Amino acid sequence: MPSRGNLLRNLKRGATALCLSGIVVIAGSESALADCHQGVTSGSGSVTVGSACSSSLPSGGTASWNKSGLTISIVATGWCMSSNYCETTWYDWGTSSGHFDARAIRMCYRSASSYSAYNQAESTTGGRTLLGMQKWGTCYGVNNSAGTCVTSSQSISGCTLAAVNHTYPNTSTRMWVRTSTGSYQYYSGGNVSSASA
Amino acid sequence: MRTTRKAGITFLSAMLLAGCGAPLDTSVDAAAVEADYAATYEQMVGTIAQRRAAEQLAYVRFQGQIRDCMRKAGFNYTPPPFFQMYDGYEHMPPPAEFSALVPVHPEPRPETGLAVTSQRERSRAHEARGSANPGFERLKTEDERRAYGVAGEACQPAQGTYTNLGSSKVSDQLQEQFATVLESANSRAAVKGALDGYSACMKSEKIPAKSVEDLRGKVMERFNAKESALGAAAPLRPGKPEWADVVQFEKQAAAADSRCRAEAHTLGMAALEPLLRTFKTEHASELKESEAVWGSVAREAAAALPRLKELDPSFQP
Numbered sequence: 001m002p003s004r005g006n007l008l009r010n011l012k013r014g015a016t017a018l019c020l021s022g023i024v025v026i027a028g029s030e031s032a033l034a035d036c037h038q039g040v041t042s043g044s045g046s047v048t049v050g051s052a053c054s055s056s057l058p059s060g061g062t063a064s065w066n067k068s069g070l071t072i073s074i075v076a077t078g079w080c081m082s083s084n085y086c087e088t089t090w091y092d093w094g095t096s097s098g099h100f101d102a103r104a105i106r107m108c109y110r111s112a113s114s115y116s117a118y119n120q121a122e123s124t125t126g127g128r129t130l131l132g133m134q135k136w137g138t139c140y141g142v143n144n145s146a147g148t149c150v151t152s153s154q155s156i157s158g159c160t161l162a163a164v165n166h167t168y169p170n171t172s173t174r175m176w177v178r179t180s181t182g183s184y185q186y187y188s189g190g191n192v193s194s195a196s197a
Numbered sequence: 198m199r200t201t202r203k204a205g206i207t208f209l210s211a212m213l214l215a216g217c218g219a220p221l222d223t224s225v226d227a228a229a230v231e232a233d234y235a236a237t238y239e240q241m242v243g244t245i246a247q248r249r250a251a252e253q254l255a256y257v258r259f260q261g262q263i264r265d266c267m268r269k270a271g272f273n274y275t276p277p278p279f280f281q282m283y284d285g286y287e288h289m290p291p292p293a294e295f296s297a298l299v300p301v302h303p304e305p306r307p308e309t310g311l312a313v314t315s316q317r318e319r320s321r322a323h324e325a326r327g328s329a330n331p332g333f334e335r336l337k338t339e340d341e342r343r344a345y346g347v348a349g350e351a352c353q354p355a356q357g358t359y360t361n362l363g364s365s366k367v368s369d370q371l372q373e374q375f376a377t378v379l380e381s382a383n384s385r386a387a388v389k390g391a392l393d394g395y396s397a398c399m400k401s402e403k404i405p406a407k408s409v410e411d412l413r414g415k416v417m418e419r420f421n422a423k424e425s426a427l428g429a430a431a432p433l434r435p436g437k438p439e440w441a442d443v444v445q446f447e448k449q450a451a452a453a454d455s456r457c458r459a460e461a462h463t464l465g466m467a468a469l470e471p472l473l474r475t476f477k478t479e480h481a482s483e484l485k486e487s488e489a490v491w492g493s494v495a496r497e498a499a500a501a502l503p504r505l506k507e508l509d510p511s512f513q514p
Contacts, residue, residue, distance in 0.1 A: 109346060120356045124364040126242075127372030144324050145424060145432040174360075182333030182345050183277050186259045186359065188252060190282060191242045191289060 040133040041067035049150040050087055050140025053080040057113075061089030061105075061138030063152070070130055075116040076107035076138065083110075084180065086143045090173075094134035100125070101192040102135065104175040108143055109182060117176035117186075126192035143180075221387055227466035231300060234469060235288045237477055240484040240491075241371045242289050243363045247491040249283045250498035251362040257501045258359040260508050266352035272345055273332025274352075279509045280323045285315060292376065293410040295383040296458065297392055297465030303455040304448065310413040311451045313420055314444045318435050326511075363494040368487040371480060378476050382469040391461035398457035404450050412454055416447045 044064030052058040057079040065072040078087040086108035093100040100122075107115040122130070133152075141147015174189030243251065260276035267274035286307045291299055293310050305311040336342045382388065392408075399406045406412035423439040424432065433439055477484065506512050 115350075117353060117356075123357060124361045124366075124369055126364075127369050127374070127376060142429040142432065144320065145429055147429070178349075179277060179328040179330070181328050181330040182342070182349060183275065183328050183330045184259070184263055184349065184353070185277050185280075185328070186255065187280065187282065188255055188360070190248070 070122040077114040092135040093130040106177040115178040221467040230466040243491040250495040254498040262354035270348040277328035295379040297461040385468040402453035
């Protein structure tokens with residue numbers, strides 16, 4: 001027995017077929033970015049950006065993700081960072097309607113090397129279907145201000161990953177911050193299907 | 198099974214009527230449909246009051262767990278101030294990809310997604326409050342600070358205890374099905390025809406954009422460009438001419454969007470009205486179920502208010 005969602009999808013396809021006169025167009029609106037990387041359903045990698053205590057202790061970020069189970073794990077690592085600087089790692093899924101809602105880890109704590117708050121499955125998707133990697137990269141810069149960013153090289157040939165930007169405020173995306181004063185912040189980022197700045 | 202099939206057939210009828218050239222009833226009260234749309238959507242994703250409550254409860258659960266755990270480990274932990282992300286919102290912004298159905302306002306509003314500067318202003322004000330943590334700051338040696346950090350990592354609460362509060366499987370299912378309804382209304386020939394003129398209209402307004410979502414991206418791009426040009430030494434702040442420039446740009450963008458999207462929005466509301474009515478009837482019990490989950494979160498948040506005030510003495514409801 002088909003689920004109600006599947007039944008409605010099938011009915012929608014039927015409606016589309018019945019309306020071939022061209023009066024109505026019911027079609028997906030997948031963005032080029034989502035299309036471009038929707039095949040990258042699992043993977044892992046690391047990027048290096050920012051300060052370093054030595055060549056063997058570079059700052060940067062790591063990410064691993066798997067569409068099966070909707071799991072991601074992201075880490076931001078900062079070695080010998082300048083005062084008020086942070087390392088931030090972003091990851092975002094592509095969805096059938098564009099993108100999901102980025103998850104980010106910001107590491108501003110100078111007495112430790114890493115922060116990896118996000119390492120679990122998405123328990124709710126707001127009714128969206130997560131396809132594959134849409135964005136992942138790490139930035140180094142002043143908290144909530146300009147910085148230098150590096151996106152993952154783990155990308156389909158000919159595709160450009162969606163950019164990450166260090167100016168993106170930590171209050172408008174789902175972000176965990178380890179502050180420079182040893183405390184922690186969690187920002188929910190709001191609802192995944194709503195537009196929020 | 199019977200109910201599902203009946204609902205499916207009713208929905209199919211509505212889809213066929215909506216999609217196969219039945220004329221749009223443009224006499225419908227667009228404002229009333231918009232209010233109905235917002236109310237229905239908020240049954241799934243929570244009202245602003247409920248979302249505000251969920252933010253408060255998440256803070257209590259996240260910071261409360263860390264502070265109590267750190268205390269047991271022998272450390273003094275002061276939570277950073279609470280940030281209410283829904284200040285300035287009247288309604289939840291609807292999904293931006295169905296652009297004819299996004300509210301139209303001549304001024305920047307969170308509901309249209311065009312509130313980049315006001316939200317960043319609040320973000321900057323929050324950031325300026327800092328995150329004083331005397332229990333950490335008084336530690337003198339690197340070893341002491343490292344030990345504090347190790348304890349802090351060990352005190353991180355399990356994510357399910359504070360993330361996605363108010364969300365539920367029924368809400369997820371409803372949102373998936375509702376997206377089909379919204380897509381159907383947004384892609385009606387008349388609506389799509391009006392939307393097709395958006396790019397040319399915005400170009401004539403000298404703010405090229407393909408959609409309202411794209412327009413929001415343009416405002417963010419402008420903000421980020423100004424920020425990057427200033428550099429880390431002089432971050433973009435309210436009061437600077439560069440900030441005023443972005444504020445002005447966003448105002449012009451909102452005004453142009455309202456002119457260029459008005460017709461599509463009116464037609465979109467007309468297309469949505471019968472579909473919305475059908476959806477509400479067919480999913481009445483699920484909508485109530487989702488609403489009840491949000492209601493329980495709001496009640497729990499109200500009960501946790503004293504705890505929130507204890508964790509953040511500066512908190513103002």
